[in-house]
Each structure stands twice: as C-alpha cells, then as structure tokens.
Amino acid sequence: MMARTVAGIRDRTLIVTLPGSPKGAKENLEAILPQLAHACQQAAGADSRTLHVGGTDKLEKEAGIKPRPTVEDTSVHQHHHHSHDHAYGGHSGPKAHTKPEERPVSNDPNAGPTKRHRESPYPMLAVEDALKLIAEHTPEPKAVKAAVNEGVVGTVLAEDVTARESVPAFRASIVDGYAIVASKHPMVPSTKGLFPVTGVSHAQAGAVAKLSIGEVARITTGAPLPPGATAVVMVEDTVLRSTTEDGQEEDEIEILTDAIKEGENVREVGSDVKAIDVVMKKGEGITAVGGEFGLLASVGTQEVSIFKRPLVGVLSTGDEIVPHDRPEDLRLGEVRDTNRPTLLIAVRGSGFDAVDLGIASDKPGALENTLRDALRQVDVVITSGGVSMGELDLLKPTIERSLGGTIHFGRVSMKPGKPTTFATVPVKPSDSSDRERKVIFSLPGNPASAVVTYHLFVLPALQKMAGFAQPWGLPKVKVVLDHEMKMDPLRTEYHRVIVSAREDGLLYATSTGFQRSSRIGSFKGANALLCLPTRPGMLAKGEKADALLMGRVVSLL
Structure with missing residues (x-):
C-alpha cells in the first residue's frame, strides 16, 4: 500500500520501475511476477482479444492469484481504511470523473497499421463549440x-x-503671434494699437521675461507665456510697423483688433490632462x-x-517535408515546406512573436523530444500535418500518451480543416516547481487548411492570452456575393474571397477560385473568409453573408 510499481511499453519491451527501498522492491516484484508472462505476451504483439477471452477470472487463475475478496469480506478493513484516509489523506489511487468514451485515447503508435483506428475516436464538433473549448482551456493572461x-x-x-x-505643465500658446496683457483699464491700450516688442518666447527651455501692460512678446506655438501675459493675438491680426536699427528684429507691431479676450489662444496648465x-x-x-x-x-x-504576449512556436511534421528554400530538385514523395513559413508570417502579422521550430520527423521518439523541447521554450506550439488517420499521423497519440496532454477536440465540422486539434499539456518550467499549461494547436497539413484554421482558432487563443477584450478573432462583416456560391450540406465552409468596398457603400465578396484545401493559391489576394452556412443548395448572387476580415478591404471607390 505504501509504494506503487510503474510500468510501461517502449516498442515491444516491457519496462517496470520498482520502489527504491529493498523491501518495497521485493514486495512489488513478488506481486507482479505471476502476471509477467501474460504482460510479455501482449508486449510481444499477441492478439489482445484472444488472450482476454474468459476475462479477469481466467487470467488470475492462470497466474495463481487468489480471487479478490467480496465487499462483505472486506467490510472491516474498509472501515479501518476509511478512517485512516481522513487522518492522513489516504492511499487510494486517483479517481477518474469521466467515462472512457468521453476521453478517447488515440491509436498507439507502436501498434502498427493493423491496430489503428479505422475511424476517428474524436467527436465532430461544430465550430462554435470548438471556439468555446478554446476560450475555456486557454490559459489566462499574465x-x-x-x-x-x-x-x-x-x-x-x-x-x-x-x-x-x-499636460501642459505650463501656460502655453496655441498659435504663432504675440503674448499680451489684456487690460480692462480704459486709458491703457490692451489689444489694439501700437506695441513695442519687448521679448521673445520660443518653444524651448529657458526663462522668459515678465510682460507689462502695453508690451508684447513674440511667441511661437507651444511656447510658455511670459509671466503677466493673459492672452495671445495671432500674427495674422498684426502688422509690422518698425524694426531695430540693424533690421534683424521687430521693434513695433500694430494689433488690428480689440476683440482679444483674456485667456484667448492659451492652453492652461492641465487643460489636456x-x-x-x-x-x-x-x-x-x-x-x-x-x-x-x-x-x-x-x-x-x-x-x-x-x-505578456504569448510566444508562439511553429513546427512542421513529416519525413517527406523539406525546407522550401532547398535549392535541389524534389525527389519523388518530397514536399516543400509551405506551412511553416506561411504560419510564421501569419503569427507575426497578427502582432505576436514567433519562433521557428523547424521540421520534426514522423518517428514517435523524435516527435516527442521535439515537442518537449518546444514546450519548455514557448507558450503555444502550432504544428501542421500528422493529425489525420494515417499510420504516421502521430501528433494526437504523442500528445496524449507521451506528453500527458489533454486533447480537448480532435475534429471540427468545417471545410477545410476537419482534423484540427486543440490540446493543453502540463509543463514544469526549469525555474519553478509549479506546472503550467501550455497550448498545442495541431493544424491540418494541407496549406489552405492550415491558414484557415490559424485565423479561425489559433488567433482567438493568442488574443485571449495577450489580454485582448472580447470578442476574440477576426472582425466579422456583412458582404454581398458577387456571384453564386455552392454550400456544403454537412460542413460549414470558409471560402477564400476578396472583399472590396464599392461606390454604393456596401462590401462585396469575390471568390479567389478553386478552393481545394491543398491549394495555397486560393489565398492569393484573399483578405477574408466567407462563412457559408451548412445546408444544401446555392447562395445566389446579390445575397448577403458573413465574412471574417483577414486584411485590408480593397477600395474600388
């Protein structure tokens, strides 16, 4: 009861880790020895269904294990154990609060193609439900x-x-002109007539001489008013009447109006802030x-x-993927890496910092190590490829089995982008004992699917983590269709379009052409995703639909 044996499978090897104490190791080994033969058979690849015919009673009998006591037989011990739990926290194992069918574990990558799922175990979610799960499980901003x-x-x-x-920190002029003392004394000219120019105040640091009634000081916009000045007359309301002997400075000016009031053309202290x-x-x-x-x-x-803005890492997966800028010609089966540079540009264009994580192999160990290293470095990992039903599509099993992550959804009812996957993984930072959740978005390998799902699912998560106010994601607008559009009766479609503003004040959507998910060319010029509803038939030219804006609207005014 005081120590737990840990066991696992790597390839076809059964690995058992025993407690450190000699007594505990001996007791645990004695407990598992009778079952080792059966476990090794399974690890070697024997058919589980055949081995398990007859259930646990048959297995225990073959292993020489005594039948487990009934509830009645253990009532005394259970009462004692219950009391012990209350005093010391108990020794019982963790209890799951969900049913197995509610948390499907994806295909074991070591089982081979004959044991893989023939249909995805993940329920097909509506886009709205997927977005709710992202909002619920994405970490809060820091x-x-x-x-x-x-x-x-x-x-x-x-x-x-x-x-x-x-702001301003001093009384300042809001025009170029002359600071004056607006006097109400009937015998003293204040705002009209000839005035000697006794000083200058520029928009720069320095002392300014005091101004008396009957004097003016030339002043520039933003400069502090001289002490004693109460208003500023615009240069346009004055005429130069005389200069100094050298002709370099103003001597007298004439103010042409007597309508200047106290406080005119002056920004008072704190009038802005x-x-x-x-x-x-x-x-x-x-x-x-x-x-x-x-x-x-x-x-x-x-x-x-x-x-803090989340740091995003972008990773491509697949042994067939080669760098897009490799100068050599492609060999049969090789594919240039379109998704990684495209997604890096999309992340940075959205205002977030992105790290290039390179290309990961399809081999289980290599993929696991790459993801572990990435999760220690960044807050969000975006991968592309490896999320469908192929025998080398290892991202989901690696997240679940190797990283201990939780896949919150693994399929979305949309076109393109059905196998999009959203997961969180507990990670222990190097400088802290507390585990923190890191986010993984595993996007489809087809280029158009990867870009659509980035804008639809990843962007809202990044915005939430960065503290943006809701609603998260791309801005939604109503557009008029330039031509008819076919809808899908089973899945919501996000059609790449060019949205333009026309003279009638409306926004119009024009398709970028053939929309196959592998065709990244469908994004050429696209600035929006047209949201086509799930129903049979066509949307006619001139009908209105929702569109999600990815970029600037084209102006045709």
Missing part, C-alpha cells in the same frame, strides 16, 4: 512590468495608468496608430503593467 518604449506597442494594459504630470488623472484603463490596447503611446509619453509614464 501581467508583467514593461518600460514605455516601442516594445509595448500591440500590448494590452493590465492596470490603470495615472498621469505623473499635468491633470496630474493623477487616469489616462488609460486596464484592458485598453496600445496600438500602432500611435495615439496611446503618445499619451503615455506626454504624461511622463516610465513603466506600465501589461499582459
């Missing part, structure tokens, strides 16, 4: 501190930001447009709390 520099562009704030300083005001709120993004960054910089913000 907050980090970051300096206010170009690196925060594209991130989301994890805390409110308050202004350190008022007051110190301690909340200038940005938690959940707001710092976009590449520049307005948010400019606001943070203007109030002297040195550091902000942001949600």
Whole structure:
C-alpha cells in the first residue's frame, strides 16, 4: 500500500520501475511476477482479444492469484481504511470523473497499421463549440512590468495608468503671434494699437521675461507665456510697423483688433490632462496608430503593467517535408515546406512573436523530444500535418500518451480543416516547481487548411492570452456575393474571397477560385473568409453573408 510499481511499453519491451527501498522492491516484484508472462505476451504483439477471452477470472487463475475478496469480506478493513484516509489523506489511487468514451485515447503508435483506428475516436464538433473549448482551456493572461518604449506597442494594459504630470505643465500658446496683457483699464491700450516688442518666447527651455501692460512678446506655438501675459493675438491680426536699427528684429507691431479676450489662444496648465488623472484603463490596447503611446509619453509614464504576449512556436511534421528554400530538385514523395513559413508570417502579422521550430520527423521518439523541447521554450506550439488517420499521423497519440496532454477536440465540422486539434499539456518550467499549461494547436497539413484554421482558432487563443477584450478573432462583416456560391450540406465552409468596398457603400465578396484545401493559391489576394452556412443548395448572387476580415478591404471607390 505504501509504494506503487510503474510500468510501461517502449516498442515491444516491457519496462517496470520498482520502489527504491529493498523491501518495497521485493514486495512489488513478488506481486507482479505471476502476471509477467501474460504482460510479455501482449508486449510481444499477441492478439489482445484472444488472450482476454474468459476475462479477469481466467487470467488470475492462470497466474495463481487468489480471487479478490467480496465487499462483505472486506467490510472491516474498509472501515479501518476509511478512517485512516481522513487522518492522513489516504492511499487510494486517483479517481477518474469521466467515462472512457468521453476521453478517447488515440491509436498507439507502436501498434502498427493493423491496430489503428479505422475511424476517428474524436467527436465532430461544430465550430462554435470548438471556439468555446478554446476560450475555456486557454490559459489566462499574465501581467508583467514593461518600460514605455516601442516594445509595448500591440500590448494590452493590465492596470490603470495615472498621469505623473499635468499636460501642459505650463501656460502655453496655441498659435504663432504675440503674448499680451489684456487690460480692462480704459486709458491703457490692451489689444489694439501700437506695441513695442519687448521679448521673445520660443518653444524651448529657458526663462522668459515678465510682460507689462502695453508690451508684447513674440511667441511661437507651444511656447510658455511670459509671466503677466493673459492672452495671445495671432500674427495674422498684426502688422509690422518698425524694426531695430540693424533690421534683424521687430521693434513695433500694430494689433488690428480689440476683440482679444483674456485667456484667448492659451492652453492652461492641465487643460489636456491633470496630474493623477487616469489616462488609460486596464484592458485598453496600445496600438500602432500611435495615439496611446503618445499619451503615455506626454504624461511622463516610465513603466506600465501589461499582459505578456504569448510566444508562439511553429513546427512542421513529416519525413517527406523539406525546407522550401532547398535549392535541389524534389525527389519523388518530397514536399516543400509551405506551412511553416506561411504560419510564421501569419503569427507575426497578427502582432505576436514567433519562433521557428523547424521540421520534426514522423518517428514517435523524435516527435516527442521535439515537442518537449518546444514546450519548455514557448507558450503555444502550432504544428501542421500528422493529425489525420494515417499510420504516421502521430501528433494526437504523442500528445496524449507521451506528453500527458489533454486533447480537448480532435475534429471540427468545417471545410477545410476537419482534423484540427486543440490540446493543453502540463509543463514544469526549469525555474519553478509549479506546472503550467501550455497550448498545442495541431493544424491540418494541407496549406489552405492550415491558414484557415490559424485565423479561425489559433488567433482567438493568442488574443485571449495577450489580454485582448472580447470578442476574440477576426472582425466579422456583412458582404454581398458577387456571384453564386455552392454550400456544403454537412460542413460549414470558409471560402477564400476578396472583399472590396464599392461606390454604393456596401462590401462585396469575390471568390479567389478553386478552393481545394491543398491549394495555397486560393489565398492569393484573399483578405477574408466567407462563412457559408451548412445546408444544401446555392447562395445566389446579390445575397448577403458573413465574412471574417483577414486584411485590408480593397477600395474600388
């Protein structure tokens, strides 16, 4: 009861790990010896159905194991054990809370093609249900501190930001002109007539002389008002009447209007932002447009709390895959790696950092090691290929059997992209004892399928992990069909289209042509995915449908 033997299979070898104590090792070995012959038969490849005819009673009898006691026979011991559990946490093993059929384990990669599933054990989910599972199981965003520099562009704030300083920090002119003292005294000209130019205030650091009634100081936009000045008259409302003897400076100017009021053309201290005001709120993004960054910089913000953007690794799988830029001609069966560079570009184009994980072999051990290394390095792994029903499609069994991961869905009712897989894997970081969940998206190997499923499923997960506000994913718009479209009666289709804006103010969708999932050319020029509903028949030209925008709308105005 105090030690558990661990056993596993590698190729056709049975591996048994016993406890470290001599007594425990002896007791555990004695317990399993009677069953070793049967276990070795199975490991060697014997037919399980034939071996198990007769059930556990037959197996126990052949192994010389005594029949297990009934519930009545063990009632006394059970009562004692129950009490012991309460005192010390118990010795009972983990209890599953789901039925086996609710958590199918995919084909054993060591079993060979004759033992593989002939049909996927994973239920076919609707796209909406798959997206709900992604939202439920994708890790929550993590907050980090970051300096206010170009690196925060594209991130989301994890805390409110308050202004350190008022903007402007001094009374400033909003025009080029002359600072004046707007006097209400009837005998003193204040805003009309001839005035000596007694000083200059430029938009730069430095002391400015005090201004008295009857004097003006030339001032530029953004420059501080001289002490005593109450308003600024625009240069357009003045005329130069005399210069200094060298002709280099203004001596007198004439103000042509008496309509200047106190405070005119002046930005008062804090009129844009007051110190301690909340200038940005938690959940707001710092976009590449520049307005948010400019606001943070203007109030002297040195550091902000942001949600850390997930680091994404992109991996291609398959012994037939070769680098796309390999100069040699392809041999029979080889395929240039289209998906990896395409997905790397898509991830980076979405505003996230991506790591090139290269090409992994179809061999179980190699794939497992590649994934383990990748999960220690990145937050999200995107793979392509190896998720269908072929004997070398090893991603699902590797995730489940080798990595201890959970596959939340393995098939989606969509076209293209049916075998798309979403999983999470517990990973122990090198600097922490606490395991954290890492995400794996295993996308189909066909290029068009990989790109469609990235935009549809991976992007919302990345946005959630980065702290983006809902709704996650591509923006949805209504479009008018430029021509009729055939629908699929069984699966939702995501048709690659070019969306353009026309003079009538509507958006129109035009197909990019033949839509086979292996044809990456169907993405050439595409800026949207047209969402075709699941039903027989055609959508007529001129009908409206939903489209998910991947890029800029083409303007035909």
